[in-house]
Amino acid sequence: ILRMDSTNADALYVRGLCLYYEDCIDKAVQFFVQALRMAPDHEKARLACRNAKALKAKKEEGNQAFKNNNYEAAYQLYTEALTIDPNNIKTNAKLYCNRATAGAKLKKLNQAIEDCTSAIKLDDTYIKAYLRRAQCFMDTEQYEEAVRDYEKVYQTEKTSDHKHLLKNAQLQLKKSKRKDYYKVLGVGKNATEDEIKKAYRKRALMHHPDRHSAATPEVQKEEEKKFKEVGEAFTVLSDPKKKIRYDNGHDLEDDGSFDGGGKCLLWFFFFGWI
The missing domain is CATH 1.25.40 (Serine Threonine Protein Phosphatase 5, Tetratricopeptide repeat)
Structure with missing residues:
Protein backbone atom coordinates (compact mmCIF):
# COMPACT_ATOMS: atom_id res chain seq x y z
CA ILE A 1 0.00 0.00 0.00
CA ASN A 69 23.85 0.92 40.48
CA ASN A 70 20.57 2.38 41.76
CA TYR A 71 18.80 -0.97 41.72
CA GLU A 72 15.82 0.08 43.84
CA ALA A 73 15.02 2.90 41.41
CA ALA A 74 15.55 0.64 38.40
CA TYR A 75 13.21 -1.97 39.90
CA GLN A 76 10.50 0.66 40.43
CA LEU A 77 10.91 2.17 36.95
CA TYR A 78 10.63 -1.23 35.26
CA PRO A 86 0.04 -4.91 28.69
CA ASN A 87 -0.43 -5.84 25.01
CA ASN A 88 3.19 -5.22 24.02
CA ILE A 89 4.38 -8.76 24.64
CA LYS A 90 8.00 -8.57 23.44
CA THR A 91 8.84 -5.33 25.21
CA ASN A 92 7.16 -6.50 28.41
CA ALA A 93 9.12 -9.76 28.31
CA LYS A 94 12.31 -7.71 28.29
CA LEU A 95 11.01 -5.49 31.07
CA TYR A 96 10.25 -8.51 33.25
CA CYS A 97 13.74 -9.84 32.63
CA ASN A 98 15.28 -6.45 33.38
CA ARG A 99 13.31 -6.23 36.61
CA ALA A 100 14.47 -9.74 37.48
CA THR A 101 18.07 -8.62 37.02
CA ALA A 102 17.51 -5.63 39.32
CA GLY A 103 15.66 -7.88 41.76
CA ALA A 104 18.56 -10.32 41.86
CA LYS A 105 20.91 -7.45 42.73
CA LEU A 106 18.53 -6.58 45.58
CA LYS A 107 18.52 -10.24 46.74
CA LYS A 108 14.83 -10.56 45.84
CA LEU A 109 15.61 -13.93 44.30
CA ASN A 110 12.17 -15.52 44.50
CA GLN A 111 10.60 -12.45 42.91
CA ALA A 112 13.31 -12.49 40.26
CA ILE A 113 12.43 -16.10 39.46
CA GLU A 114 8.76 -15.13 39.14
CA ASP A 115 9.64 -12.26 36.81
CA CYS A 116 11.74 -14.54 34.60
CA THR A 117 8.85 -16.99 34.48
CA SER A 118 6.53 -14.15 33.41
CA ALA A 119 9.00 -13.18 30.69
CA ILE A 120 9.19 -16.77 29.43
CA LYS A 121 5.39 -17.06 29.37
CA LEU A 122 5.33 -14.03 27.09
CA ASP A 123 8.24 -15.25 24.95
CA ASP A 124 9.31 -18.88 25.38
CA THR A 125 12.31 -18.35 23.08
CA TYR A 126 13.82 -15.67 25.33
CA ILE A 127 17.23 -17.18 26.19
CA LYS A 128 18.28 -14.32 28.45
CA ALA A 129 15.27 -14.97 30.72
CA TYR A 130 16.13 -18.68 30.98
CA LEU A 131 19.74 -17.82 31.86
CA ARG A 132 18.70 -15.28 34.49
CA ARG A 133 16.20 -17.68 36.06
CA ALA A 134 18.75 -20.49 36.06
CA GLN A 135 21.25 -18.31 37.91
CA CYS A 136 18.58 -17.41 40.48
CA PHE A 137 17.82 -21.11 40.90
CA MET A 138 21.54 -21.72 41.47
CA ASP A 139 21.69 -18.93 44.04
CA THR A 140 18.72 -20.42 45.92
CA GLU A 141 20.16 -23.97 45.65
CA GLN A 142 17.28 -25.19 43.46
CA TYR A 143 19.66 -27.20 41.32
CA GLU A 144 17.18 -29.45 39.52
CA GLU A 145 15.33 -26.40 38.22
CA ALA A 146 18.62 -24.75 37.23
CA VAL A 147 19.68 -27.86 35.28
CA ARG A 148 16.33 -27.87 33.49
CA ASP A 149 16.75 -24.25 32.37
CA TYR A 150 20.38 -24.68 31.34
CA GLU A 151 19.41 -27.77 29.33
CA LYS A 152 16.81 -25.70 27.51
CA VAL A 153 19.40 -23.02 26.76
CA TYR A 154 22.02 -25.52 25.58
CA GLN A 155 19.53 -27.29 23.32
CA THR A 156 18.79 -23.92 21.71
CA GLU A 157 22.31 -22.50 21.57
CA LYS A 158 25.09 -25.07 21.82
CA THR A 159 27.90 -22.73 22.87
CA SER A 160 30.88 -23.62 25.07
CA ASP A 161 29.71 -21.12 27.70
CA HIS A 162 26.26 -22.67 27.90
CA LYS A 163 27.78 -26.15 28.09
CA HIS A 164 29.97 -25.03 31.00
CA LEU A 165 26.96 -23.55 32.84
CA LEU A 166 25.00 -26.78 32.36
CA LYS A 167 27.85 -28.99 33.59
CA ASN A 168 28.37 -26.82 36.65
CA ALA A 169 24.66 -26.99 37.51
CA GLN A 170 24.72 -30.77 37.09
CA LEU A 171 27.74 -30.98 39.39
CA GLN A 172 26.06 -28.85 42.05
CA LEU A 173 22.94 -31.02 41.80
CA LYS A 174 25.04 -34.13 42.32
CA LYS A 175 26.81 -32.56 45.31
CA SER A 176 23.50 -31.47 46.85
CA LYS A 177 22.26 -35.07 46.99
CA ARG A 178 25.09 -36.34 49.19
CA LYS A 179 25.89 -35.61 52.84
CA ASP A 180 27.00 -32.06 53.48
CA TYR A 181 30.04 -32.63 55.66
CA TYR A 182 30.51 -28.91 56.23
CA LYS A 183 27.00 -28.73 57.64
CA VAL A 184 27.63 -31.83 59.76
CA LEU A 185 30.55 -30.06 61.44
CA GLY A 186 28.83 -26.69 61.39
CA VAL A 187 31.58 -24.87 59.48
CA GLY A 188 31.73 -22.86 56.27
CA LYS A 189 33.26 -24.19 53.06
CA ASN A 190 36.28 -21.91 53.54
CA ALA A 191 36.99 -23.15 57.08
CA THR A 192 40.64 -23.51 58.05
CA GLU A 193 42.21 -26.72 59.33
CA ASP A 194 42.08 -25.41 62.92
CA GLU A 195 38.42 -24.40 62.56
CA ILE A 196 37.57 -27.87 61.26
CA LYS A 197 39.36 -29.49 64.23
CA LYS A 198 37.62 -27.25 66.77
CA ALA A 199 34.22 -27.88 65.20
CA TYR A 200 34.97 -31.61 65.14
CA ARG A 201 35.84 -31.62 68.87
CA LYS A 202 32.64 -29.75 69.72
CA ARG A 203 30.33 -31.95 67.62
CA ALA A 204 32.03 -35.20 68.67
CA LEU A 205 31.60 -34.36 72.35
CA MET A 206 28.00 -33.28 71.72
CA HIS A 207 26.99 -36.58 70.09
CA HIS A 208 29.29 -39.06 71.87
CA PRO A 209 27.30 -42.20 72.89
CA ASP A 210 28.58 -42.07 76.51
CA ARG A 211 26.91 -38.70 76.91
CA HIS A 212 23.51 -40.16 75.99
CA SER A 213 23.69 -43.51 77.80
CA ALA A 214 20.69 -42.62 79.97
CA ALA A 215 18.54 -41.52 77.04
CA THR A 216 15.80 -43.57 75.35
CA PRO A 217 16.90 -46.17 72.76
CA GLU A 218 15.58 -43.96 69.96
CA VAL A 219 17.67 -40.98 71.11
CA GLN A 220 20.73 -43.18 71.60
CA LYS A 221 20.37 -44.52 68.07
CA GLU A 222 20.02 -41.04 66.62
CA GLU A 223 23.00 -39.66 68.54
CA GLU A 224 25.12 -42.66 67.54
CA LYS A 225 24.22 -41.96 63.90
CA LYS A 226 25.24 -38.30 64.28
CA PHE A 227 28.45 -39.33 66.07
CA LYS A 228 29.33 -41.54 63.13
CA GLU A 229 28.56 -38.74 60.62
CA VAL A 230 30.87 -36.42 62.57
CA GLY A 231 33.62 -39.02 62.18
CA GLU A 232 32.93 -39.35 58.46
CA ALA A 233 32.98 -35.59 58.00
CA PHE A 234 36.29 -35.19 59.81
CA THR A 235 37.82 -38.13 57.94
CA VAL A 236 37.15 -36.32 54.69
CA LEU A 237 37.67 -32.66 55.58
CA SER A 238 40.87 -33.23 57.53
CA ASP A 239 42.51 -35.05 54.62
CA PRO A 240 43.61 -32.55 51.91
CA LYS A 241 43.29 -35.07 49.05
CA LYS A 242 39.86 -36.30 50.11
CA LYS A 243 38.71 -32.75 50.77
CA ILE A 244 39.66 -31.68 47.24
CA ARG A 245 37.84 -34.68 45.75
CA TYR A 246 34.80 -33.94 47.93
CA ASP A 247 34.77 -30.23 47.04
CA ASN A 248 35.05 -31.10 43.33
CA GLY A 249 32.06 -33.41 43.53
CA HIS A 250 33.92 -36.68 42.99
CA ASP A 251 32.74 -39.90 44.61
CA LEU A 252 35.11 -40.62 47.49
CA GLU A 253 34.62 -44.37 47.12
CA ASP A 254 36.18 -44.23 43.64
CA ASP A 255 39.74 -44.15 44.98
CA GLY A 256 39.10 -46.97 47.47
CA SER A 257 40.48 -44.95 50.37
CA PHE A 258 37.28 -43.94 52.15
CA ASP A 259 36.21 -46.16 55.05
CA GLY A 260 33.14 -44.05 55.93
CA GLY A 261 33.57 -44.45 59.68
CA GLY A 262 36.27 -42.34 61.15
CA LYS A 263 36.13 -44.24 64.47
CA CYS A 264 39.90 -44.44 64.83
CA LEU A 265 40.16 -40.73 64.25
CA LEU A 266 37.61 -40.15 66.98
CA TRP A 267 39.58 -42.16 69.52
CA PHE A 268 42.88 -40.62 68.46
CA PHE A 269 41.24 -37.26 69.01
CA PHE A 270 39.95 -38.03 72.48
CA PHE A 271 43.32 -39.38 73.60
CA GLY A 272 44.98 -36.18 72.46
CA TRP A 273 46.74 -37.56 69.39
CA ILE A 274 45.04 -35.08 67.04
Missing part, protein backbone atom coordinates in the same frame (compact mmCIF):
# COMPACT_ATOMS: atom_id res chain seq x y z
CA LEU A 2 2.78 2.43 0.93
CA ARG A 3 4.57 1.77 -2.37
CA MET A 4 1.40 2.85 -4.15
CA ASP A 5 0.57 5.67 -1.73
CA SER A 6 3.24 6.78 0.76
CA THR A 7 0.76 9.23 2.32
CA ASN A 8 -1.78 6.59 3.43
CA ALA A 9 -2.15 7.35 7.15
CA ASP A 10 -3.80 4.03 8.01
CA ALA A 11 -1.03 2.06 6.34
CA LEU A 12 1.62 4.14 8.10
CA TYR A 13 -0.14 3.51 11.42
CA VAL A 14 -0.39 -0.26 10.88
CA ARG A 15 3.26 -0.44 9.79
CA GLY A 16 4.23 1.43 12.95
CA LEU A 17 2.07 -0.85 15.06
CA CYS A 18 3.81 -3.95 13.68
CA LEU A 19 7.21 -2.46 14.48
CA TYR A 20 6.00 -1.43 17.95
CA TYR A 21 4.92 -4.97 18.80
CA GLU A 22 8.26 -6.30 17.53
CA ASP A 23 9.99 -4.03 20.09
CA CYS A 24 11.35 -1.73 17.35
CA ILE A 25 10.00 1.28 19.18
CA ASP A 26 12.14 4.01 17.60
CA LYS A 27 11.11 3.00 14.08
CA ALA A 28 7.51 2.61 15.21
CA VAL A 29 7.43 6.18 16.49
CA GLN A 30 8.70 7.44 13.13
CA PHE A 31 5.75 5.81 11.35
CA PHE A 32 3.23 7.04 13.91
CA VAL A 33 4.58 10.58 13.47
CA GLN A 34 4.31 10.27 9.68
CA ALA A 35 0.74 9.00 10.02
CA LEU A 36 -0.14 12.03 12.16
CA ARG A 37 1.41 14.37 9.61
CA MET A 38 -0.83 12.89 6.94
CA ALA A 39 -3.88 12.82 9.23
CA PRO A 40 -3.55 15.01 12.36
CA ASP A 41 -6.84 13.69 13.74
CA HIS A 42 -5.76 9.99 13.53
CA GLU A 43 -6.60 9.11 17.13
CA LYS A 44 -5.21 5.55 17.04
CA ALA A 45 -1.86 6.74 15.75
CA ARG A 46 -1.80 9.46 18.43
CA LEU A 47 -2.49 6.98 21.24
CA ALA A 48 0.04 4.45 19.89
CA CYS A 49 2.68 7.18 19.54
CA ARG A 50 2.09 8.34 23.11
CA ASN A 51 2.36 4.79 24.50
CA ALA A 52 5.47 4.06 22.47
CA LYS A 53 7.26 7.20 23.63
CA ALA A 54 6.24 6.63 27.26
CA LEU A 55 7.36 3.01 27.17
CA LYS A 56 10.70 3.88 25.59
CA ALA A 57 11.35 6.71 28.06
CA LYS A 58 10.48 4.66 31.16
CA LYS A 59 12.55 1.68 30.01
CA GLU A 60 15.55 3.92 29.33
CA GLU A 61 15.18 5.54 32.74
CA GLY A 62 15.25 2.11 34.32
CA ASN A 63 18.31 1.10 32.30
CA GLN A 64 20.14 4.28 33.32
CA ALA A 65 19.29 3.76 36.99
CA PHE A 66 20.59 0.20 36.75
CA LYS A 67 23.85 1.39 35.14
CA ASN A 68 24.21 3.85 38.03
CA THR A 79 7.51 -1.88 37.33
CA GLU A 80 5.99 1.39 36.13
CA ALA A 81 6.93 0.61 32.52
CA LEU A 82 5.09 -2.72 32.73
CA THR A 83 1.79 -0.89 33.38
CA ILE A 84 1.96 1.24 30.22
CA ASP A 85 0.83 -1.33 27.63
Whole structure:
Protein backbone atom coordinates (compact mmCIF):
# COMPACT_ATOMS: atom_id res chain seq x y z
CA ILE A 1 0.00 0.00 0.00
CA LEU A 2 2.78 2.43 0.93
CA ARG A 3 4.57 1.77 -2.37
CA MET A 4 1.40 2.85 -4.15
CA ASP A 5 0.57 5.67 -1.73
CA SER A 6 3.24 6.78 0.76
CA THR A 7 0.76 9.23 2.32
CA ASN A 8 -1.78 6.59 3.43
CA ALA A 9 -2.15 7.35 7.15
CA ASP A 10 -3.80 4.03 8.01
CA ALA A 11 -1.03 2.06 6.34
CA LEU A 12 1.62 4.14 8.10
CA TYR A 13 -0.14 3.51 11.42
CA VAL A 14 -0.39 -0.26 10.88
CA ARG A 15 3.26 -0.44 9.79
CA GLY A 16 4.23 1.43 12.95
CA LEU A 17 2.07 -0.85 15.06
CA CYS A 18 3.81 -3.95 13.68
CA LEU A 19 7.21 -2.46 14.48
CA TYR A 20 6.00 -1.43 17.95
CA TYR A 21 4.92 -4.97 18.80
CA GLU A 22 8.26 -6.30 17.53
CA ASP A 23 9.99 -4.03 20.09
CA CYS A 24 11.35 -1.73 17.35
CA ILE A 25 10.00 1.28 19.18
CA ASP A 26 12.14 4.01 17.60
CA LYS A 27 11.11 3.00 14.08
CA ALA A 28 7.51 2.61 15.21
CA VAL A 29 7.43 6.18 16.49
CA GLN A 30 8.70 7.44 13.13
CA PHE A 31 5.75 5.81 11.35
CA PHE A 32 3.23 7.04 13.91
CA VAL A 33 4.58 10.58 13.47
CA GLN A 34 4.31 10.27 9.68
CA ALA A 35 0.74 9.00 10.02
CA LEU A 36 -0.14 12.03 12.16
CA ARG A 37 1.41 14.37 9.61
CA MET A 38 -0.83 12.89 6.94
CA ALA A 39 -3.88 12.82 9.23
CA PRO A 40 -3.55 15.01 12.36
CA ASP A 41 -6.84 13.69 13.74
CA HIS A 42 -5.76 9.99 13.53
CA GLU A 43 -6.60 9.11 17.13
CA LYS A 44 -5.21 5.55 17.04
CA ALA A 45 -1.86 6.74 15.75
CA ARG A 46 -1.80 9.46 18.43
CA LEU A 47 -2.49 6.98 21.24
CA ALA A 48 0.04 4.45 19.89
CA CYS A 49 2.68 7.18 19.54
CA ARG A 50 2.09 8.34 23.11
CA ASN A 51 2.36 4.79 24.50
CA ALA A 52 5.47 4.06 22.47
CA LYS A 53 7.26 7.20 23.63
CA ALA A 54 6.24 6.63 27.26
CA LEU A 55 7.36 3.01 27.17
CA LYS A 56 10.70 3.88 25.59
CA ALA A 57 11.35 6.71 28.06
CA LYS A 58 10.48 4.66 31.16
CA LYS A 59 12.55 1.68 30.01
CA GLU A 60 15.55 3.92 29.33
CA GLU A 61 15.18 5.54 32.74
CA GLY A 62 15.25 2.11 34.32
CA ASN A 63 18.31 1.10 32.30
CA GLN A 64 20.14 4.28 33.32
CA ALA A 65 19.29 3.76 36.99
CA PHE A 66 20.59 0.20 36.75
CA LYS A 67 23.85 1.39 35.14
CA ASN A 68 24.21 3.85 38.03
CA ASN A 69 23.85 0.92 40.48
CA ASN A 70 20.57 2.38 41.76
CA TYR A 71 18.80 -0.97 41.72
CA GLU A 72 15.82 0.08 43.84
CA ALA A 73 15.02 2.90 41.41
CA ALA A 74 15.55 0.64 38.40
CA TYR A 75 13.21 -1.97 39.90
CA GLN A 76 10.50 0.66 40.43
CA LEU A 77 10.91 2.17 36.95
CA TYR A 78 10.63 -1.23 35.26
CA THR A 79 7.51 -1.88 37.33
CA GLU A 80 5.99 1.39 36.13
CA ALA A 81 6.93 0.61 32.52
CA LEU A 82 5.09 -2.72 32.73
CA THR A 83 1.79 -0.89 33.38
CA ILE A 84 1.96 1.24 30.22
CA ASP A 85 0.83 -1.33 27.63
CA PRO A 86 0.04 -4.91 28.69
CA ASN A 87 -0.43 -5.84 25.01
CA ASN A 88 3.19 -5.22 24.02
CA ILE A 89 4.38 -8.76 24.64
CA LYS A 90 8.00 -8.57 23.44
CA THR A 91 8.84 -5.33 25.21
CA ASN A 92 7.16 -6.50 28.41
CA ALA A 93 9.12 -9.76 28.31
CA LYS A 94 12.31 -7.71 28.29
CA LEU A 95 11.01 -5.49 31.07
CA TYR A 96 10.25 -8.51 33.25
CA CYS A 97 13.74 -9.84 32.63
CA ASN A 98 15.28 -6.45 33.38
CA ARG A 99 13.31 -6.23 36.61
CA ALA A 100 14.47 -9.74 37.48
CA THR A 101 18.07 -8.62 37.02
CA ALA A 102 17.51 -5.63 39.32
CA GLY A 103 15.66 -7.88 41.76
CA ALA A 104 18.56 -10.32 41.86
CA LYS A 105 20.91 -7.45 42.73
CA LEU A 106 18.53 -6.58 45.58
CA LYS A 107 18.52 -10.24 46.74
CA LYS A 108 14.83 -10.56 45.84
CA LEU A 109 15.61 -13.93 44.30
CA ASN A 110 12.17 -15.52 44.50
CA GLN A 111 10.60 -12.45 42.91
CA ALA A 112 13.31 -12.49 40.26
CA ILE A 113 12.43 -16.10 39.46
CA GLU A 114 8.76 -15.13 39.14
CA ASP A 115 9.64 -12.26 36.81
CA CYS A 116 11.74 -14.54 34.60
CA THR A 117 8.85 -16.99 34.48
CA SER A 118 6.53 -14.15 33.41
CA ALA A 119 9.00 -13.18 30.69
CA ILE A 120 9.19 -16.77 29.43
CA LYS A 121 5.39 -17.06 29.37
CA LEU A 122 5.33 -14.03 27.09
CA ASP A 123 8.24 -15.25 24.95
CA ASP A 124 9.31 -18.88 25.38
CA THR A 125 12.31 -18.35 23.08
CA TYR A 126 13.82 -15.67 25.33
CA ILE A 127 17.23 -17.18 26.19
CA LYS A 128 18.28 -14.32 28.45
CA ALA A 129 15.27 -14.97 30.72
CA TYR A 130 16.13 -18.68 30.98
CA LEU A 131 19.74 -17.82 31.86
CA ARG A 132 18.70 -15.28 34.49
CA ARG A 133 16.20 -17.68 36.06
CA ALA A 134 18.75 -20.49 36.06
CA GLN A 135 21.25 -18.31 37.91
CA CYS A 136 18.58 -17.41 40.48
CA PHE A 137 17.82 -21.11 40.90
CA MET A 138 21.54 -21.72 41.47
CA ASP A 139 21.69 -18.93 44.04
CA THR A 140 18.72 -20.42 45.92
CA GLU A 141 20.16 -23.97 45.65
CA GLN A 142 17.28 -25.19 43.46
CA TYR A 143 19.66 -27.20 41.32
CA GLU A 144 17.18 -29.45 39.52
CA GLU A 145 15.33 -26.40 38.22
CA ALA A 146 18.62 -24.75 37.23
CA VAL A 147 19.68 -27.86 35.28
CA ARG A 148 16.33 -27.87 33.49
CA ASP A 149 16.75 -24.25 32.37
CA TYR A 150 20.38 -24.68 31.34
CA GLU A 151 19.41 -27.77 29.33
CA LYS A 152 16.81 -25.70 27.51
CA VAL A 153 19.40 -23.02 26.76
CA TYR A 154 22.02 -25.52 25.58
CA GLN A 155 19.53 -27.29 23.32
CA THR A 156 18.79 -23.92 21.71
CA GLU A 157 22.31 -22.50 21.57
CA LYS A 158 25.09 -25.07 21.82
CA THR A 159 27.90 -22.73 22.87
CA SER A 160 30.88 -23.62 25.07
CA ASP A 161 29.71 -21.12 27.70
CA HIS A 162 26.26 -22.67 27.90
CA LYS A 163 27.78 -26.15 28.09
CA HIS A 164 29.97 -25.03 31.00
CA LEU A 165 26.96 -23.55 32.84
CA LEU A 166 25.00 -26.78 32.36
CA LYS A 167 27.85 -28.99 33.59
CA ASN A 168 28.37 -26.82 36.65
CA ALA A 169 24.66 -26.99 37.51
CA GLN A 170 24.72 -30.77 37.09
CA LEU A 171 27.74 -30.98 39.39
CA GLN A 172 26.06 -28.85 42.05
CA LEU A 173 22.94 -31.02 41.80
CA LYS A 174 25.04 -34.13 42.32
CA LYS A 175 26.81 -32.56 45.31
CA SER A 176 23.50 -31.47 46.85
CA LYS A 177 22.26 -35.07 46.99
CA ARG A 178 25.09 -36.34 49.19
CA LYS A 179 25.89 -35.61 52.84
CA ASP A 180 27.00 -32.06 53.48
CA TYR A 181 30.04 -32.63 55.66
CA TYR A 182 30.51 -28.91 56.23
CA LYS A 183 27.00 -28.73 57.64
CA VAL A 184 27.63 -31.83 59.76
CA LEU A 185 30.55 -30.06 61.44
CA GLY A 186 28.83 -26.69 61.39
CA VAL A 187 31.58 -24.87 59.48
CA GLY A 188 31.73 -22.86 56.27
CA LYS A 189 33.26 -24.19 53.06
CA ASN A 190 36.28 -21.91 53.54
CA ALA A 191 36.99 -23.15 57.08
CA THR A 192 40.64 -23.51 58.05
CA GLU A 193 42.21 -26.72 59.33
CA ASP A 194 42.08 -25.41 62.92
CA GLU A 195 38.42 -24.40 62.56
CA ILE A 196 37.57 -27.87 61.26
CA LYS A 197 39.36 -29.49 64.23
CA LYS A 198 37.62 -27.25 66.77
CA ALA A 199 34.22 -27.88 65.20
CA TYR A 200 34.97 -31.61 65.14
CA ARG A 201 35.84 -31.62 68.87
CA LYS A 202 32.64 -29.75 69.72
CA ARG A 203 30.33 -31.95 67.62
CA ALA A 204 32.03 -35.20 68.67
CA LEU A 205 31.60 -34.36 72.35
CA MET A 206 28.00 -33.28 71.72
CA HIS A 207 26.99 -36.58 70.09
CA HIS A 208 29.29 -39.06 71.87
CA PRO A 209 27.30 -42.20 72.89
CA ASP A 210 28.58 -42.07 76.51
CA ARG A 211 26.91 -38.70 76.91
CA HIS A 212 23.51 -40.16 75.99
CA SER A 213 23.69 -43.51 77.80
CA ALA A 214 20.69 -42.62 79.97
CA ALA A 215 18.54 -41.52 77.04
CA THR A 216 15.80 -43.57 75.35
CA PRO A 217 16.90 -46.17 72.76
CA GLU A 218 15.58 -43.96 69.96
CA VAL A 219 17.67 -40.98 71.11
CA GLN A 220 20.73 -43.18 71.60
CA LYS A 221 20.37 -44.52 68.07
CA GLU A 222 20.02 -41.04 66.62
CA GLU A 223 23.00 -39.66 68.54
CA GLU A 224 25.12 -42.66 67.54
CA LYS A 225 24.22 -41.96 63.90
CA LYS A 226 25.24 -38.30 64.28
CA PHE A 227 28.45 -39.33 66.07
CA LYS A 228 29.33 -41.54 63.13
CA GLU A 229 28.56 -38.74 60.62
CA VAL A 230 30.87 -36.42 62.57
CA GLY A 231 33.62 -39.02 62.18
CA GLU A 232 32.93 -39.35 58.46
CA ALA A 233 32.98 -35.59 58.00
CA PHE A 234 36.29 -35.19 59.81
CA THR A 235 37.82 -38.13 57.94
CA VAL A 236 37.15 -36.32 54.69
CA LEU A 237 37.67 -32.66 55.58
CA SER A 238 40.87 -33.23 57.53
CA ASP A 239 42.51 -35.05 54.62
CA PRO A 240 43.61 -32.55 51.91
CA LYS A 241 43.29 -35.07 49.05
CA LYS A 242 39.86 -36.30 50.11
CA LYS A 243 38.71 -32.75 50.77
CA ILE A 244 39.66 -31.68 47.24
CA ARG A 245 37.84 -34.68 45.75
CA TYR A 246 34.80 -33.94 47.93
CA ASP A 247 34.77 -30.23 47.04
CA ASN A 248 35.05 -31.10 43.33
CA GLY A 249 32.06 -33.41 43.53
CA HIS A 250 33.92 -36.68 42.99
CA ASP A 251 32.74 -39.90 44.61
CA LEU A 252 35.11 -40.62 47.49
CA GLU A 253 34.62 -44.37 47.12
CA ASP A 254 36.18 -44.23 43.64
CA ASP A 255 39.74 -44.15 44.98
CA GLY A 256 39.10 -46.97 47.47
CA SER A 257 40.48 -44.95 50.37
CA PHE A 258 37.28 -43.94 52.15
CA ASP A 259 36.21 -46.16 55.05
CA GLY A 260 33.14 -44.05 55.93
CA GLY A 261 33.57 -44.45 59.68
CA GLY A 262 36.27 -42.34 61.15
CA LYS A 263 36.13 -44.24 64.47
CA CYS A 264 39.90 -44.44 64.83
CA LEU A 265 40.16 -40.73 64.25
CA LEU A 266 37.61 -40.15 66.98
CA TRP A 267 39.58 -42.16 69.52
CA PHE A 268 42.88 -40.62 68.46
CA PHE A 269 41.24 -37.26 69.01
CA PHE A 270 39.95 -38.03 72.48
CA PHE A 271 43.32 -39.38 73.60
CA GLY A 272 44.98 -36.18 72.46
CA TRP A 273 46.74 -37.56 69.39
CA ILE A 274 45.04 -35.08 67.04
